[in-house]
């Protein structure tokens with residue numbers, strides 16, 4: 001059994017963070033372990049409270065898991081502070097793992113999940129050791145310092161982020177103004193790029209989409225898929241999870257992690273290499 005790890009915040013509402021990651025891992029048949037960076041009191045309406053873990057206890061969790069398991073791939077989500085990021089980067093740079101960074105900054109409800117001072121730590125300590133970075137457009141703007149209003153800006157921002165040493169940047173299109181499609185653009189360190197295109201679902205139930213997508217990439221990498229195959233299959237996983245909502249909660253409801261196993265044969269992501 002392939003072992004993976006998520007380093008993220010816990011979402012009491014079950015739709016994002018550690019909870020979304022573990023549900024994704026389970027559906028994709030990898031064994032999920034966790035390092036919890038913060039507890040959040042959260043539901044589909046928003047984040048009501050944050051209780052961060054001490055950096056020392058983050059290190060203790062990392063040590064417990066790595067001293068016992070052969071972890072093949074790790075993803076990070078909500079990291080909260082520069083101190084927590086530094087502990088994680090110092091620890092992971094000695095390990096031979098594939099590392100997927102979802103640079104979670106702001107929850108869908110607008111609450112901050114990463115302190116402003118922590119962005120430099122993310123860029124300077126985690127990106128140099130990362131395999132994949134999965135920013136949405138607002139996160140890409142903060143990391144690259146480039147305002148993204150068209151595809152040229154997106155390419156420039158991706159190349160700026162690649163310069164920090166990450167091998168691949170996936171610019172997620174959930175927040176773009178496209179009406180009919182949700183396109184994620186993948187930029188690789190060798191200068192090539194491709195787009196993954198799916199139909200845009202008009203729904204408010206998108207809580208935890210980014211967490212689910214990055215957890216799916218992590219699972220497929222651990223199972224031995226190539227970077228490109230892992231990305232395409234993860235896009236399919238998140239598409240089916242959004243397309244088949246569970247309709248629970250009174251706000252931005254969670255996505256449906258069961259849908260991929262039920263319907264994966266019925267949907268193909270369009271890949272554009274041009």
Ligand SMILES: Nc1ncnc2c1ncn2[C@@H]1O[C@H](COP(=O)(O)OP(=O)(O)O)[C@@H](O)[C@H]1O
Nearest residue numbers: 136172173174175182199200201209210213238
């Ligand atoms: N309305 C939607 N319809 C289809 N796919 C979507 C939609 N919203 C987001 N996605 C997809 O979900 C994944 C997460 O994207 P996004 O929502 O931008 O991330 P985040 O949760 O970090 O804001 C991406 O693959 C994106 O294309």
Ligand SMILES: Cc1ncc(COP(=O)(O)O)c(N)n1
Nearest residue numbers: 009016017078107108207208
């Ligand atoms: C603990 C935690 N991690 C990540 C997110 C981001 O998810 P979303 O962007 O869907 O609010 C969140 N709301 N809570």
